[in-house]
Amino acid sequence: MVGIRGKLLKVNLTTQEITTEPLPLEIVQKFSGGSGLGAYLYYQFIKNREVIPEAFASENPLYFLTGVLTGLPAYCTSRSTFCSRSPLTNIWGESNVGGKIGPALKFAGFDGVIITGAATEPTILVIDDGKARLLPAKTYWGKGTYEVQKQLSKDFKGKKIEVAVIGPAGENLVKYACIMTGNGRTAGRTGLGAVLGSKNLKAIVIKGTNTTFDLPSDFKEVSKQGLEECRDGFSFELLQEFGTAGNVDVALEMYGDMPIKNWSEGTIENAGDLSGITMAETILVGKKACYRCPIACGREIEIPTGPYKLPRIDGPEYETCASFGTNLGITDLEVVAYANVRANDLGMDTISAGETIAVLFDLVEKGVIPKKVLPANCKCTFGDDSSLITLLEVIAKREGIGDVLAEGSKFLAEKYKQAELAAQVNGLEAPYHDPRAFSGMALMYVTSPRGACHLNGDAYLTQQGQYFPEIGVEGIPDDRFANEGIVKALTNLQSYRQVYNAIGICQFYNPTATTIAQLLSLAQAQKISPEELIILGDRLFALKRLINLKLGWNPRNERLPRVMLQKLTGPTDGHVPDVQYQLKEWYSYRNYDQETGRPNKEKLEELGLLEIL
Amino acid sequence: MVVNFPSKEWLIKYQEALNGEAGKAWQEAAKDWEGDFLFVIEADDKLEKDLTFYIDLWHGECRRVEFIEDPAKAPQTEFQYRGKYSNWVDLIHGKIDPIKGILMRKFKLVGNKAKVLRAAKAAQELVNTAQKIESVFL
Numbered sequence: 001m002v003g004i005r006g007k008l009l010k011v012n013l014t015t016q017e018i019t020t021e022p023l024p025l026e027i028v029q030k031f032s033g034g035s036g037l038g039a040y041l042y043y044q045f046i047k048n049r050e051v052i053p054e055a056f057a058s059e060n061p062l063y064f065l066t067g068v069l070t071g072l073p074a075y076c077t078s079r080s081t082f083c084s085r086s087p088l089t090n091i092w093g094e095s096n097v098g099g100k101i102g103p104a105l106k107f108a109g110f111d112g113v114i115i116t117g118a119a120t121e122p123t124i125l126v127i128d129d130g131k132a133r134l135l136p137a138k139t140y141w142g143k144g145t146y147e148v149q150k151q152l153s154k155d156f157k158g159k160k161i162e163v164a165v166i167g168p169a170g171e172n173l174v175k176y177a178c179i180m181t182g183n184g185r186t187a188g189r190t191g192l193g194a195v196l197g198s199k200n201l202k203a204i205v206i207k208g209t210n211t212t213f214d215l216p217s218d219f220k221e222v223s224k225q226g227l228e229e230c231r232d233g234f235s236f237e238l239l240q241e242f243g244t245a246g247n248v249d250v251a252l253e254m255y256g257d258m259p260i261k262n263w264s265e266g267t268i269e270n271a272g273d274l275s276g277i278t279m280a281e282t283i284l285v286g287k288k289a290c291y292r293c294p295i296a297c298g299r300e301i302e303i304p305t306g307p308y309k310l311p312r313i314d315g316p317e318y319e320t321c322a323s324f325g326t327n328l329g330i331t332d333l334e335v336v337a338y339a340n341v342r343a344n345d346l347g348m349d350t351i352s353a354g355e356t357i358a359v360l361f362d363l364v365e366k367g368v369i370p371k372k373v374l375p376a377n378c379k380c381t382f383g384d385d386s387s388l389i390t391l392l393e394v395i396a397k398r399e400g401i402g403d404v405l406a407e408g409s410k411f412l413a414e415k416y417k418q419a420e421l422a423a424q425v426n427g428l429e430a431p432y433h434d435p436r437a438f439s440g441m442a443l444m445y446v447t448s449p450r451g452a453c454h455l456n457g458d459a460y461l462t463q464q465g466q467y468f469p470e471i472g473v474e475g476i477p478d479d480r481f482a483n484e485g486i487v488k489a490l491t492n493l494q495s496y497r498q499v500y501n502a503i504g505i506c507q508f509y510n511p512t513a514t515t516i517a518q519l520l521s522l523a524q525a526q527k528i529s530p531e532e533l534i535i536l537g538d539r540l541f542a543l544k545r546l547i548n549l550k551l552g553w554n555p556r557n558e559r560l561p562r563v564m565l566q567k568l569t570g571p572t573d574g575h576v577p578d579v580q581y582q583l584k585e586w587y588s589y590r591n592y593d594q595e596t597g598r599p600n601k602e603k604l605e606e607l608g609l610l611e612i613l
Numbered sequence: 614m615v616v617n618f619p620s621k622e623w624l625i626k627y628q629e630a631l632n633g634e635a636g637k638a639w640q641e642a643a644k645d646w647e648g649d650f651l652f653v654i655e656a657d658d659k660l661e662k663d664l665t666f667y668i669d670l671w672h673g674e675c676r677r678v679e680f681i682e683d684p685a686k687a688p689q690t691e692f693q694y695r696g697k698y699s700n701w702v703d704l705i706h707g708k709i710d711p712i713k714g715i716l717m718r719k720f721k722l723v724g725n726k727a728k729v730l731r732a733a734k735a736a737q738e739l740v741n742t743a744q745k746i747e748s749v750f751l
Contacts, residue, residue, distance in 0.1 A: 233716075234716050234718070234722075235716060237726070242727065250730055253734040254710065254733040272731060275730075277731060461716075465709070465713050465716050465717030467717075478707075
């Protein structure tokens with residue numbers, strides 16, 4: 001009785017060969033699914049290689065993997081993960097997505113897909129209830145993600161399909177191209193859409209109808225109990241009512257958590273106009289939920305008239321309100337909503353795109369970039385709405401300056417010898433939670449296995465009091481700027497979120513860790529305590545660290561650029577995190593060597609990793 | 614003058630503080646605010662029975678306050694912010710902020726949440742002003 005299918009689909013696009021291979025339960029019990037399983041598979045792939053393929057090399061594998069809980073009859077079990085070597089960072093890349101695509105894969109009979117090789121012509125992978133085939137995709141190539149999804153629905157008439165698709169940005173190998181799925185849900189980070197593009201794989205179409213799993217009878221009861229534990233929580237309610245952007249007012253006015261003008265200012269006028277509350281009062285026309293989600297944080301908007309006219313379509317989330325809004329000095333919600341739709345259609349990560357454009361604006365305002373390289377009629381200064389829209393188009397097509405911007409903010413800033421202006425770690429643009437507002441985000445960003453990331457540790461919520469006492473995520477100082485006394489709790493949080501990213505559950509759904517452990521125990525036929533969740537998370541974290549070391553990462557990368565460490569007025573009141581202090585404590589608690597960045601031998605032994613090295 | 618929290622005297626001092634020099638930052642942050650509150654201080658091991666503060670806030674002015682000992686006599690208000698006595702003490706000491714208090718389930722907010730979220734800064738300034746009152750706790 002388990003929640004996995006025990007089968008992986010293998011697709012070699014070079015040979016066009018499609019096979020399956022068993023997924024042993026013992027592997028899942030040790031490494032879980034999703035990004036955990038991805039790390040295990042990728043480590044096996046690279047461990048004996050002298051030369052590891054670059055992200056766009058045809059040999060570089062891309063994994064699309066469900067979690068153990070993905071698609072099971074529990075709440076918020078929508079998540080699945082794309083993993084590969086990232087073209088943006090050149091280290092481990094993973095990108096988690098909600099919607100319905102992960103559950104559909106499991107309903108089609110597979111726990112994951114391993115994609116290798118590269119097709120000579122644009123191709124689509126069709127997975128249809130236990131079978132798979134490749135189809136030519138010339139008619140879809142060059143088109144936006146929304147149009148392709150519509151066209152595929154028409155072409156697969158009568159079949160209920162789920163689609164993962166890349167846009168022109170992925171085709172043109174924009175380093176932060178994303179993978180769009182239905183319901184406006186995106187595997188946004190680390191540029192894995194470009195890896196699909198390098199393989200000439202335009203889309204994965206899935207039809208899965210077998211929703212039954214052989215699970216113990218109390219599985220549903222435990223799931224219900226989980227919902228009871230968190231449904232009356234404020235953040236649950238806030239997300240339901242106003243989506244992730246419901247956080248905008250508090251983030252800006254109270255905490256200074258939302259970066260402004262390339263992380264360089266502490267306050268901005270009228271930013272409340274970008275909030276989920278404004279959205280609800282103006283352009284919101286509906287809400288969208290991922291698979292089995294009682295929250296429905298997804299927004300549907302419509303802008304009936306004006307220059308940013310939009311039909312009923314996906315609305316922007318918090319991160320995009322920051323990336324295309326405050327961080328660019330823009331406070332017009334319609335502009336941000338329109339830019340969000342364009343980025344989705346072109347198929348690029350709004351977080352990375354926004355920061356890259358913010359660096360450009362900053363360079364232009366500082367007089368570093370000559371105006372002649374900018375697109376016609378684009379001022380490219382903070383607050384310039386129309387430049388934003390034009391730049392998204394030229395980035396996706398790699399036209400003119402767009403070709404430089406398509407490489408990411410680090411590349412752009414380094415090209416103009418202003419490396420410290422790019423808010424990134426390891427080349428991945430930081431999400432928009434400011435470490436000057438919540439000190440622990442500094443540690444989360446610098447140590448995250450994929451570069452700056454908020455899904456590998458939402459310290460900003462822990463420092464607002466979201467605790468998990470059974471796993472030691474509690475008892476941190478009341479002072480949100482503190483560096484002392486936060487590391488143990490946040491390291492446990494980091495490991496816990498590794499587990500979340502591996503098992504297929506949404507981070508907005510937070511019952512007790514005991515309930516998560518119970519669900520996982522029932523789904524993978526293995527008694528797991530809350531403490532063992534942390535051991536599992538530690539194992540996955542260490543494995544990704546070993547991968548990154550093999551890919552050339554080194555601990556000198558564990559730093560925040562100066563642009564994120566400037567003292568600001570406003571709600572952060574001049575505070576900056578002490579990254580070195582946090583790191584020193586973190587290395588000691590993790591039992592890793594700070595010089596080399598490597599987990600110590602006894603740690604690897606304790607985690608059962610020595611046997612796979 | 615030092616006053617006991619919670620008491621009628623404390624509430625009067627609070628109104629004076631909000632409307633005076635100590636409340637300047639709040640007055641600015643709340644200049645567009647319209648709405649009255651019940652601050653309900655719930656009994657715990659230090660406080661014997663629930664006590665309620667009625668506070669009417671209007672465009673950066675605290676227009677009226679009332680100390681209510683019998684919860685049944687509390688008027689209908691647009692908002693209620695309630696939590697145990699010990700949590701109120703933590704709030705006034707700045708150990709938690711008004712939004713964190715709700716997130717941590719130490720306080721419950723009844724009323725239009727959007728309106729309060731919009732006024733997050735004003736809410737924080739309400740607390741900052743309370744900190745300026747010389748208070749004695751139970």
